[in-house]
Amino acid sequence: MTATIASLYRYPVKGLSPEPLERAELTAGHYFPGDRLFAVENGPSGFDAAAPEHQPKIKYLMLMRNERLAGLRTRYHDATRELSIDSEGREAARGDLSTKDGRLTIEAFFRKFMPDELRGPPKVLTAPDTYRFTDSRRGFVSILNRASIAEVEGAVGAPVDELRFRANIYLEGWPAWSEFMLIGSDLTVGGVKLRVTKRIERCAATNVDPVTAARDMNIPRTLMQAFGHTDCGIYCEVIEGGEMKLGDKIAIVP
Numbered sequence: 003m004t005a006t007i008a009s010l011y012r013y014p015v016k017g018l019s020p021e022p023l024e025r026a027e028l029t030a031g032h033y034f035p036g037d038r039l040f041a042v043e044n045g046p047s048g049f050d051a052a053a054p055e056h057q058p059k060i061k062y063l064m065l066m067r068n069e070r071l072a073g074l075r076t077r078y079h080d081a082t083r084e085l086s087i088d089s090e091g092r093e094a095a096r097g098d099l100s101t102k103d104g105r106l107t108i109e110a111f112f113r114k115f116m117p118d119e120l121r122g123p124p125k126v127l128t129a130p131d132t133y134r135f136t137d138s139r140r141g142f143v144s145i146l147n148r149a150s151i152a153e154v155e156g157a158v159g160a161p162v163d164e165l166r167f168r169a170n171i172y173l174e175g176w177p178a179w180s181e182f183m184l185i186g187s188d189l190t191v192g193g194v195k196l197r198v199t200k201r202i203e204r205c206a207a208t209n210v211d212p213v214t215a216a217r218d219m220n221i222p223r224t225l226m227q228a229f230g231h232t233d234c235g236i237y238c239e240v241i242e243g244g245e246m247k248l249g250d251k252i253a254i255v256p
Contacts (some may be wrong), residue, residue, distance in 0.1 A: 003175075003176055003177075003180065003243050003253075003254055004175060004251055004252065004253050005040065005147075005173040005174060005175030005176045005246055005251070005252040005253075006173060006175050006249060006250070006251060006252065007171060007172075007173060007191065007192070007246060007247070007249060007250045007252065008148060008172045008173055008174045008248075009022065009164075009171075009172040009248065010022065010023040010024070010025070010026055010170065010171060010172075010244030010246070010247075010248060011023065011158055011165075011168075011169065011170055011172075011247070012026070012034060012035065012036040012037045012170065013037055013038055013168060014036055014037070014038070014039050014040060014059075014078035014085075015038075015039070015040045015041065015042070015076060015078065015085060016038050016040065016041040016042070016059070016062055016063075016064060016135040017041070017042070017062065017063050017064040017065055017068065017071045017152060018071060018074060018076040019074065019076040019077065020165055020168065020212070021036075021074055021078070024247060024248055025245060025247035025248070026170075026191050026230060026245070026246055026247075027243070027244070027245050028143070028194045028244065028245075028246065029240065029243040030082060030240050030241060030242055031239075031240060032142070032240060032243075033134045033136070033142050033143070033240075034142065034143045034144075034170045034176060035135075035172060035204055036078070036080070038134040038135040038136050039078070039125045039128065039129055039135075040078075040085075040099060040126060040127060040128055040129065040132065040135070041062040041063075041126075041128070041129075042062060042063040042108075042109075042112060042124050042125070042126055043061065043063075043124060043125040043126075043127050044061060044062055044063050044068075044119075044120060044121050044122070044124060045120065045122025045123070046120035046122055047061035047062065047127075049055070049059075049127055050129070051127070051128065051129075051130050052130075054129070054130055054132070054133035055248060056139045059137050062135065062196050062216075063112065063116075063119075063124065064207065065207035065210045065211050066205050066206045067119070067206075068116065068119055068208040069210040069215050069216075069217050070115070070116055070119070070215060071215075072211065072212050072213075072214075072215035073089070073214075073215035074087055074088065074089055074115075075087075075088040075089075076088070078099075081096050082098065083099055083100040083104075084097060084098050084104065085097055085099050085104075085108055085213060086101070087092070087108070087111055088186075089115065094111060094115075095107055095108055095110075095111035099126060099127075099128065102139075102176060104126075105126040108126050109123070109124045109126055112124040114154075119232055120222050137205075138145075140199050140200065140237060140239065141202075141225065141237050141239060142199075142237065142239045142240055143170050143171065143237070143238045143239070143240060144168075144169040144170045144171070144202060144235055144236070144237055144238075145169060145170070145171045145172075145173060145181065145237075145238060146167050146169035146171070146172045146173070146183040146234070147173055147176050147178065147179075147180070147181050147234060147235070147236045148164065148172055148173065149174070149176060149177060149178040149180075150178045150179050150181065150234060150235075151164050151167070151234070152178065152191065153178045153179070153228075153229075154221065154224065154225065154228075154234065155167065157202060157224050157225075157227075157228035157229070158219060158221075158224055160219075162219070162221070163186050163211065163213065165212040165214045166207075166208045166209075166210065166211070166212055166219075166221065167202075167204070167206070167208060167235055167248055169235055171191065171246075171252075173252055175252070179229075180233070181198075181236045182201055182233070182236070184236065184254065185198050185199070185200065185201070187242060187254055187255070188251055188254070188255035189238065189253065189254055189255065190252070190253050190255060191246050191252050192244065192245055192246035192247060192251070192252060193244030193245045193246065193250075194240065194242065194244045194245070194246050195240075195241040195242035195244075196238035196239065196240060196241060197236050197239050197241050198236050198237075199236075199238060199239055200236070200237050201231075201233040201235070201236055201237075202233060202235040202236060202237055203232055203233055204221055204222050204225060204232050204233065204234050205222060206220075206222065208221035208222065208234075209221055209222075221234075232240045242243050
């Protein structure tokens with residue numbers, strides 16, 4: 003059973019815009035590169051960068067609770083370490099996330115943008131090298147099967163934007179839901195070797211249209227009613243590093 007990489011994405015700031023990639027260089031034991039490097043704390047969370055422990059996502063600004071975030075267009079610029087935020091068609095904020103002044107600029111934007119949704123002062127958090135702000139403790143790399151998304155579309159009766167699921171790798175070529183049979187299996191993805199660790203349970207973040215920011219569907223309920231579960235996609239860990247790029251083959255290791 004062979005598939006092909008159809009698209010690659012990273013999400014530098016938790017809850018903010020996806021960024022398409024043509025290729026990615028992965029390292030054994032690490033996360034998808036450039037993914038969930040930052041989060042915006044919604045009031046004191048208890049996160050300690052010196053001793054990072056996984057925190058519930060409700061402690062951060064995120065789409066499950068804060069759908070207005072989908073109306074922003076953000077970009078993280080690796081060379082300058084700046085985050086730019088466009089709102090209503092214009093740049094509303096830009097700050098270097100490696101500096102205190104830059105983080106204060108971004109935090110000030112969120113105080114003005116969504117004051118009624120804040121439980122305390124928003125604060126930009128930076129993940130140390132061994133940690134990322136993923137929903138799962140072992141959410142190193144996420145994969146979505148486009149055939150499974152097509153099944154969800156059939157159950158919904160309307161198009162479902164794949165970016166509702168905020169995965170790193172979208173693939174074509176596997177039968178719908180066949181990815182669930184691969185837990186514990188190894189995959190070669192271009193020059194990378196991954197091990198499938200678990201299914202991805204979906205939350206209300208998938209109800210938000212990533213273009214309009216409207217909460218216009220109930221994907222978890224649809225999954226449960228149509229398929230008897232609330233899962234869509236799989237998590238993997240990186241066993242052997244290397245490069246993957248658009249069009250690369252994905253194969254199951256015998």
